[in-house]
Structure formats: C-alpha cells, structure tokens
Amino acid sequence: MTDIAIPTPRGPAGIRLVEPAGPPVSVLLLGHGAGGGVDAPDLVAVRDAATAAGVRVGLVTQPYRVAGRRAPAPAGQLDEAWSAVVEYLGVRKLPLIFGGRSSGARVACRTATILGAAGVLALAFPLHPPGKPEKSRADELPAGLPTLVLNGDRDPFGVPEPVGLVEVIVRPGATHDLRKDVKTTAALAVGWLRTHGWAR
Template sequence: MAETDPTDPTGTRRMVGTPRGPARVDLVVPRAAPVGLLVLGHGAGGDVDAADLSALCAAASRAAVAVARVTQPYRVAGRRAPAPAGHLDDAWRAVVADVVAGFDPLPPLIVGGRSSGARVACRTASAVAAAGVVTLAFPLHPPGRPERSRIQELDTGRPTLVVNGDRDPFGVPPPGPDREVVLRPGERHDLKGDPAGTAAAVVRWLARHGWARP
C-alpha cells in the first residue's frame, strides 16, 4: 500500500471495478499504523471534494485514521443523476470490500458519507461489517415532505453519528438508540459554513470510540 502524507487530502487515487461499472477511490493512509478506517461516499449530484468531506478527510488523517473517499460509478461516467439505490449499494459494497482487502491488520471499519452517500452507508453497514457509521447532512425527508421520512435507514444496529445543519430543508433526524445527533448552528444541507468545525465534531466522536487518536 502506498504511504502518503497524512495531511494530504488527496493521497493515492485508483479505479475499482464493481458490478455497476468502475468506481474511483481516493485513499489517504497515515504514516503511523491507522487506528481506524473511514470510507466515505458523496452526495447525489456532488463529488468527494465537497467541503465537508474534504475537511473530514484532512482532520481524520491527522488523527491517525485511514480515509477512503469513494466516487460512485455514475459520477465516474460523468452523470449527475444518481443511479437507483440498489445499484449504489452494489457498487459501494464492492468498493468497501476492495479497500478493506488492502489492510493487514484491518483497523475498525467506519462507513459514512454525506446526503445520498450517508444513506448508502447506513443501508449497507451490516453487510460490510462496519463498526460504526458517520452521516453528514442525512436527508431525513425530501424538502417540504416530512411524511416521507427515511428514519428507518438510520437504524443501523451500530454506533451512528448524525451531523446536520439546523436549517437543513431535508430535515434533522432525532437522536435514538446508538444514534448521536450533532446540530451545526446556521448550517444548511451543504454544511459549507464551517467545514472544519463539522470535521472536528466527527473526529471527537471517532476518538471517543477508539477509532481515532484524540
């Protein structure tokens, strides 16, 4: 495995074959043995360079966490409209398996992402044997449609962190069993106001579980 500067948010980049086409992985591995492995997915029409994902990658890397940011096949192919949920999940499981295979020993696996990527991570957390889940801007419901709640996706069966802006039009999930919710004041769905603060909240949570260095 290529060794990279732990403060570099890009690290190494490679393509990974999946049942839904090639995906891309941007991997950062700290020079010291990682105490956690964090795999992150992007939003529906966005990419892994979103402000919150980039800030989290940099902050987690400094806390001795290996971070893999995954670009779904439909985005690699240049499409903005997301693939069906089942296709997203298929590709995600294949990429996570590939990333995990590159670590020996394997540190605790934490999966997550922002918005659509957070939903994918929640739906597949059990299948990939994740120790925990990190969700950024989890879209609880479509804007103006609270009756179409997706709260059941957050019942992952493992420790789950939700970081949402208190002005997010997609709603704010409530706390629940094994689910901690951090509200970011003044933030909307893009979480662009204070990416470093959002990243710090995630790293603190990872550290409390022993998946990052304090």
C-alpha cells in the same frame, strides 16, 4: 494520496486513499452527495482532520459520477457499487467506519450492518425530500451501530432524531451543504471517532 479504479457490477468506481503520517488506527470510507463529488467542503475537512488523527481515509466516487453523469443511480445500484468497493478492499484488521454526505450518508447507513462496519458517520443525512416530511427515511439509520449524524438546523431535508446508538448533533446556521464552519463539523466528527478508539 492514491487513486484506484475499482470494478463494480455498475461500472468502475473510484477510491482515493489518503494515509495518515503514522500507522492507521482505523479506516473511514466516505461517499459523496447525489450531484456532488468527494471534493465537497465538509468531506474535505473531515478527510484532513481524520488523517491528522491517524485515520486512513478512502473517498469513494460512485460509478455514475466516474462516468460523468450527475443524475444519481437508484439506491440499490449505489449500495451494490459501494459493497463492491468494500469487498475489493479485502480482509481488514482495522475498524472500518462507513460515512458520507447526503446520498452517501444514506448508502453508508443502509449497508453498514450487513458489511460489518464498526460505525457510521453521516453528514447532512437527508431525513426526507424537501417539503415532504411524511416520506421519512429514518428507518435507514442503523440504530444498533454507533452512528453520528451531523446536520444543519436550516437543512430543508430535515434533521433525524436520536434513536438507539444514533447520536445527532445539529450545526447552528448550517444548511444541507454544511459549508458553515466546516472545521468545527470535522472536529466533532473526529472527537466522535476518538470516543470509540478509532482515532488518535
């Protein structure tokens, strides 16, 4: 496990790289939720399951969290910092999958196509603010890229509908934090990676 500080136009971001036992098959970058960090239970479960399946995992901490703030930066600044992290990692020979939970899932979805990601893993994608279904963010989902959305059926932020190459799996009994049965959530994520040849 290696922690790296990465300069971005919005201040330093952090990335924790976790290597698999053998040669990596792909690289999975995961971003955190708005008020949380990369130690969220669903992110940790996916990290552990993915590295066990031959994936190099990078857990990305946005600059506002590195600076100790809980209030998230505006969407454009989040995307800018994420893009700087991807650029810092440099030329890739392995498939790069973007991912994250909640706000981090939105960043991954918004930037995946332009930054050349092979696919997107979206945990608890917040379809709309609680109680405001008319403010849908469905257009952020990259319909032209293989995308897996894992949401709980009790999520007050709503659950997206499948569209294009976007697959949606609803976790029974789970809320927005996806804490219920994180091992199965992680297993579903790794199963999806395997179907695309991105995991062993």
